[in-house]
Each structure stands twice: as C-alpha cells, then as structure tokens.
Amino acid sequence: xxxxxxxxxxxxxxxxxxxxxxxxxxxxxxxxxxxxxxxxxxxxxxxxxxxxxxxxxxxxxxxxxxxxxxxxxxxxxxxxxxx
Numbered sequence: 001x002x003x004x005x006x007x008x009x010x011x012x013x014x015x016x017x018x019x020x021x022x023x024x025x026x027x028x029x030x031x032x033x034x035x036x037x038x039x040x041x042x043x044x045x046x047x048x049x050x051x052x053x054x055x056x057x058x059x060x061x062x063x064x065x066x067x068x069x070x071x072x073x074x075x076x077x078x079x080x081x082x083x
Contacts, residue, residue: 002035003058005048006072013068014044021046024065031057049076 007024009015015023021039024046036049052058055073062071 001052001054002076002078003048003050003052003055004074004076005050005058005062006074007046007048007062007065007069008071009044009065009069011044015068024062024069026061026064029057029061029063032061034061 009024015021021037025034025048027034031053033051034048035051036047038047039045040047048061050058050061052061058073062069062073065071
C-alpha cells in the first residue's frame with residue numbers, strides 16, 4: 001500500500017544545520033520502502049511517498065521526527081489517475 005506523508009517542522013526545529021532532512025525519518029524501518037521524497041523547504045515541509053503493509057510501519061519510519069515535526073499520513077492509490 002502507498003502512503004503520502006506530509007511532515008512539517010518549524011523554523012526553530014529545522015534540521016538544516018543538524019544533519020539535514022534525513023534525520024527526520026528512519027531509512028531502516030522494517031516493512032517500509034521510501035519511493036520518493038520532496039521538499040518544500042521555504043515552507044519547512046517534506047513530502048514522502050512510502051510503500052508499507054500497515055500504518056505501524058509508517059509510524060516507525062517517522063519515529064525520529066516525532067519530537068520536532070507533525071505529520072499527516074494519507075493512503076493513496078497505486079494506479080495513476082487517467083486524464
């Protein structure tokens with residue numbers, strides 16, 4: 001199942017000088033494959049597209065950012081929308 005994750009932090013908790021955006025997620029989270037990652041850096045938002053079997057795995061993926069970010073997790077269709 002694919003999930004679109006929107007992870008938001010404040011300027012005060014921005015990881016730019018503390019290891020960068022990669023410190024906000026766990027790349028070794030079991031059962032999660034990071035498919036894409038995009039930054040809206042002026043807005044302090046990072047978007048992830050992840051594949052996982054369940055929400056618990058996605059929560060484990062986001063664990064490093066729990067104290068500095070808020071996240072929304074939305075299941076999305078794997079099939080592209082036809083135009």
